[in-house]
Amino acid sequence: MRRRMPKSLLVGAAITLAVVAAALLSWAWTPYPAEQVRIIARLRPPGPQHWLGTDHFGRDTLSMILVGARNSLAVAASAVLLGAAAGVPLGLAAAAWGRWGDELVARLGDLLFAFPAVLTAMLLTAVLGPGGTNAVLALAVFNAAVLARVTRGAAQQAWRREFVRAALALGRGPLSATLAHVLPNIAGTVIVQATILFAVAILNEAALSYLGLGIQPPSPSWGRMLGDAQTFLFTAPLQAVFPGAAIALTVLGLNLLGDGLRDWLDPRER
């Protein structure tokens, strides 16, 4: 069956690919070493030497944005993958075996949703200590809860459908039915949700770094660049604009991608 790709999917994919490309590029090349401090060249406006200017320690802003892309994507991707690794099986199991296990998953989810994601992450990093790895863990906990809930809901719907009932009637066990029929049927929903969560994770990582709880210096991070630039708003306002734009663009791209994927994969249109 041929369906037209929604425009948002194309635009979102293009932006996301561009960000990923920037992150990959930073492995191979940045205009300057991103962590190189040169006090004498600090707070330069954008120009031929420093395309996006320099920060308060004279570090090249473009280099920091590029490496920051890598750091942001790495944290967000790890947080989503870890969350999916924990949340999706939990959700599937809850739907397949039901009973008190189902209740447990649902109530645990409710507990986590009672707090905003950033707050949960702040609490966790306060206990575990700030840093990139702990930020990943903190965000993964929230992602796992979201994905478990979405997976459970979608899987429960799938369980009620004829082809699953038929498979069960034909003697398939719950595990086998889940893998063969339920999971492929809900994969689209889960992927869409994961994409949206990716965008949320980028935002939350920036928030944590802004508060000093995320990736630690000297490794650049968009959120911390934003926080550092805050005191220079009057002297070098562009230093706050660039990391802010990077965050906004990435989140926009991922949201468009998620929306586009949802439209494209929506089973109701089949």
Added chain:
Amino acid sequence: MPIRFPRLALAALLPAMMAVPAPAQEQPRSQQARTDLVLGMRLEPPHLDPTAGAAAAIDEVTYANLFEALTRIDADGKVVPGLAERWTVSGDGLTYRFTLREGARFHDGTAADSADVKFSLDRARAADSVNAQKAYFAAIDSVETPDPRTVVVKLSRPDGLFLFHMGTGDAAIVAPETAAANKQTPVGTGPFRFEGWTAGDRVVLVRNPDYDGPKPALERVTFRFIADPAAQVASLQAGDVDTFPQFDTYEALPQFKDDPRFTVTVGTSEGETILATNNGRKPFDDVRVRRALAHAIDPKMLIDGVLFGNGVAIGSHFPPHRDGYLDLTERYPYDVEKAKTLLAEAGYPDGFETVLKLPPPVYARRSGELIAAMLAEVGVRASIEPMEWAAWLEKVFRGKDYDLTVIAHTEPLDIDIYARPDYYFNYRSERFLALEEELNRTQDAARRKSLYGEQQKLLAEDAVNGFLFMLPVTTVQKAGVEGMWVNRPVQANDATAVRWKP
């Protein structure tokens, strides 16, 4: 009201008398200097009792304005009369006889006499005292009150800094009737009295009409608390704040210096800013490692990068503007190779991993980031851990659970902290203790100077901590304000001599 009425009447009449069609409210203003001041502060005090808290913000509101101590520290750091108008010290340095000002009264109208002094000093040195600087009172053996205007303090051992310490906010004289409520409604003997506190926003002091000393020019001082650096700059630009002492958004100073509406002063504080090092923990228990760190850090780069050039380097734990200072800044010149060699000698040819814990102030966070970058050059991989104040005080300062941290020690003449047995540096030196003991016994100024010199040299030789720079005191204010302190010998915003240029 009876005081205010005549001036209001005059203000209304003036334009008419002069037959100038000027707006009524502008004419008197150009004739008559303003008598109110809005003073900006970064941190709000937790409460307003200087005898029960270490927060500098308490003294920055109350010192010399609201509370007085026996002596007072003036803008130059000298000990001058406070509540005591004069005093004598016995030859052995053990007996201090203070004579109190005759008409001194608390803001509630009661007389401030020797009984209040005895109460205040006994309260500060009691076993259950909550005073943040109990050590200041540790040498006191007894406080006697032969008559209402005379206080005799006997010490158990000589204390060369006793008069200085009796001039700090921690030694403020309070009344037994009101002491318990001073945290919220402070009652002192100073030239200003408390009017109100809007939590999160401002504290207002007004002139004390019954003050027995010289009357301040200002009638009202409003302390406004503005934490956000961008908001501080904006409040000055908008004219909401008249003076912002201890303005630490150093990057904004050039724009104020270029603006004729403002004056900027850069003075000295007592804040020796150090890379505090846990001498009791490996690998920092090895003096070669500590010396390697000293060689690896370039204070000039910190002063440029963090303070935008507004600061001076130090080579030990002593401020350059004080008597007895010894210039040791060349003891460990910035030398990456030397640092690497020393690390190799100490058994760390490839450096090591360590944790740099940073409290919230901007100077600490920024210095930490630069220090981590400099240490990386010699192979020491310092991971940064930012902390909130409460956590820093508990874990680092009290718990001594740290490798490295950056902090400014702002108490005046505080080199004696290296003699404290359980201080968080975990530094133990018999020689330093002996010097400190002699210093406490010595009144002779020349000898004291040379003893301070010995102490500084010893700390530099042992490279106890990384000695970075003196934290500057920068004040940004409207060009019409005069009389604010340029330097900060003690934590204070003494408004008693502040006035507007007519």
